Amino acid sequence: MKRYWKIIGLVLLIFGTFGSLYIHKALAQVALPEFELVTISGDETILEEMIVYGDFTQESSWESFRLTSDEITYFRDLNFLEQHRGFFQPWTIEWLIEEERNFMRGKSYFPDVFAEDDGKIAYVSPYMSNGLDEFRVEILNRETRDKQKFALDFSSDEELREIHVLNVQLYGNAMYLITINHYPDEKEFHVYEISLEEEKIVNDDTVVEIEHDHHINLFNLTTDISFQEYIIVGIEYVEYDEATYYYHVVDEEIYSYHLPTGEIQPIDIPEGFTTYPDDPFDEEQLDVGFIAVGKEHVHFVEYTSDGLRYVSYDLGKNKQEGEKEVILGEAEVAGLSGLYPAGNRIYLYTKTEDDSNRIRKMMVVDLADGDLVSEVEIKLSEAPKETMVYDVDIFSIQEK
Amino acid sequence: MKSFWKLVDFELSRFSRIYVVLIGMTVVLQLMATIIISKLYLDHFDYALHFEELTIGQFIEQYGKMSLEQVTSSMWFNIPIVFSIVALIFYCFFIWYRDWFGKNTFIYRLLMLPTPRINLYFSKAAAIFLMVLGLVAMQVILLIIQGNILKWLVPANLRIDYSVMELIGDSVGNYHLAVIIPYSFTQFLTHYGLGFMAVFILFTAILFERSYRLKGIFLGIGYAIVAIAIFLSPYFIAGDFLYPEELFIVGVVLWALVTGTSIWMGNYLLNKKITV
Incomplete structure (x- = not known):
């Protein structure tokens, strides 16, 4: 045995070091806290629809988690294969993969290019660039299991340089492709209507034509793949400021496009409302408003010292409704650390102090009714240590 | 089986001098890196307090705390790792060709040994694996020692203590190190x-x-x-x-x-x- 001391020594060193390293890691891993969602007030069913994606942070370390009404799952605690299953991907995609695993093979992980209506799921390959002048379309009928596949040819438009698909909508036998088309001198916002029976484009509307410097934004919630009758598009006209070396937004316009009729309507932006701060480097998010889009309304929301004030635009009637206000509380607004729109609902994540205890809660506002419908606390239910200094950051809240 | 272990031992012995040099170089350069970088940080701290008139809080806010992260991202820490990787890749070739091109075309004796020839193949591979994993295990121990040196040299309020796993995990994200010391x-x-x-x-x-x-x-x-x-x-x-x-x-x-x-x-x- 003495003769083999080098081998024995190296083997002991390797097994001893890596063994203790991974065993120590496994033992240390027990020490992550459990959190739960608890309704403080309002609708108790809302928390059952929520998936909170966030990070538990302590000193300099952090661990990503997903929190639902049932459980908290830390990314760290998943096994190797589970960690590859898209822990952070949108819930819509996870649901689609769970329900239609074969159909989802080889497809994009962005919900923007999927649509669902009347038992059918549609998918459009996400982009076209030079040399590739076809779009692949796939439709799955979930009841009959029939698949329809065809390609859309854009090669006849010789000037077209690139198309970005922003959204896909499915409505009966029509599919709508919402795109930004890039031409040498300008870019255009298009809505293509595709007949699923004829498998070709039957209508092409150019909603916006602008120079490349200006911005086009789609305001619809693209994680919701169910049919949305109205497409809301915003244009930001920018000017370059040589003093700050920055493009400033000098004007904004918003339009609605009604998919079934092809009607384009300008939307009045409330006076004084802006989504851009004067100083682009100002990190204070409460100075500017935000736009939330529901199925029938566009909401222009601004912060006040104790809540939200907003004006809703009724898309069906093409008119602004009166101003509404939702009181959240001064401390809640001051402690605001994240905002997550979900159609007519918005989730506001805020951290407040109560008798030296920090309360982390989500305030759910229904913009259609103007109500604070629920307050849900992220409550520490099981701590590994008696005293623990920690924080919880949220980067996304989605509805199941 | 005995012949296999004999062959592995033989291969290890042949590389042992270079191996010891690699270990020595890694230990010396990395410990030096820890001491020098800690000292530079403290010198900077002294300078900032006396000449820039910063408070300790302001200094930490501006320049951050000292940790093993600074050490592991330094050139002196990484040079011996790169050198060892290159040496072991080179040795993968050398371990075969020295038997043919060495003094006494040793390969003929090895091939004549009364043992299956595949043992020769496996023993050379095992020697490489043991040397690679041995160096990495030594690196893990060295990181723990470096962490302790940092504790001796830098006051607690100016440093962050990371475990080896924290250093290579997402929190600090030293992903180069995480290639050789997987998380x-x-x-x-x-x-x-x-x-x-x-x-x-x-x-x-x-x-x-x-x-x-x-x-x-x-x-x-x-x-x-x-x-x-x-x-x-x-x-x-x-x-x-x-x-x-x-x-x-x-x-x-x-x-x-x-x-x-x-x-x-x-x-x-x-x-x-x-x-x-």
Whole structure:
């Protein structure tokens, strides 16, 4: 045995070091806290629809988690294969993969290019660039299991340089492709209507034509793949400021496009409302408003010292409704650390102090009714240590 | 079996001097890096307090706290690691060619040993694996020592103490170090499984060259290209079609296929094509 001391020594060193390293890691891993969602007030069913994606942070370390009404799952605690299953991907995609695993093979992980209506799921390959002048379309009928596949040819438009698909909508036998088309001198916002029976484009509307410097934004919630009758598009006209070396937004316009009729309507932006701060480097998010889009309304929301004030635009009637206000509380607004729109609902994540205890809660506002419908606390239910200094950051809240 | 261990011991002994030099260089340079970088940080701290008139809080806010992160991202820390990697890659070739081109064409004696010739192949591979993992294990211990040195040199309010796992995990994110010290045991198997597969492919390619000489160079290179291409094929052919976990399982199967084929081919070449 003495003769083999080098081998024995190296083997002991390797097994001893890596063994203790991974065993120590496994033992240390027990020490992550459990959190739960608890309704403080309002609708108790809302928390059952929520998936909170966030990070538990302590000193300099952090661990990503997903929190639902049932459980908290830390990314760290998943096994190797589970960690590859898209822990952070949108819930819509996870649901689609769970329900239609074969159909989802080889497809994009962005919900923007999927649509669902009347038992059918549609998918459009996400982009076209030079040399590739076809779009692949796939439709799955979930009841009959029939698949329809065809390609859309854009090669006849010789000037077209690139198309970005922003959204896909499915409505009966029509599919709508919402795109930004890039031409040498300008870019255009298009809505293509595709007949699923004829498998070709039957209508092409150019909603916006602008120079490349200006911005086009789609305001619809693209994680919701169910049919949305109205497409809301915003244009930001920018000017370059040589003093700050920055493009400033000098004007904004918003339009609605009604998919079934092809009607384009300008939307009045409330006076004084802006989504851009004067100083682009100002990190204070409460100075500017935000736009939330529901199925029938566009909401222009601004912060006040104790809540939200907003004006809703009724898309069906093409008119602004009166101003509404939702009181959240001064401390809640001051402690605001994240905002997550979900159609007519918005989730506001805020951290407040109560008798030296920090309360982390989500305030759910229904913009259609103007109500604070629920307050849900992220409550520490099981701590590994008696005293623990920690924080919880949220980067996304989605509805199941 | 005894012959196998004898051969492994023999191979280790032949490389032991260079191995000790690599260990010595790593220990000296990395400990020096820890001491020098800590000292530079404290000198900067003194300067900032006396000449820039900063408070301790302002200094930490502006320049951050000292941790092993600064040490592990320094040149002096990484030079011995790179040097050791290069030396071991070079040794993968040297371990075979020295037997042919050494003083007494030692390979003829080795091939005449009353033991299956594949033991020669496995013993050389085992020696490489032991030396690679031994160096990495030593690096882990060294990181713990460096952490303690940091504790002695830098006051607690100016430093952040990281464990080895924190250093390579997402919190700090020293991903270069996480390649050689994988964050989990599964990753350990993946990283070193790939490394060992590469060593087996290389050994077989070398044996092609030794078997067919000039023609063997092309055969060896061709074999290596084909083996790597087979292993990577699902990532190119079906990377989009397969889900990540399926891709991983296919990867494991192909890893076993390529590694097994390399060993089988090595055995065949050693027994049928290399003659004494």
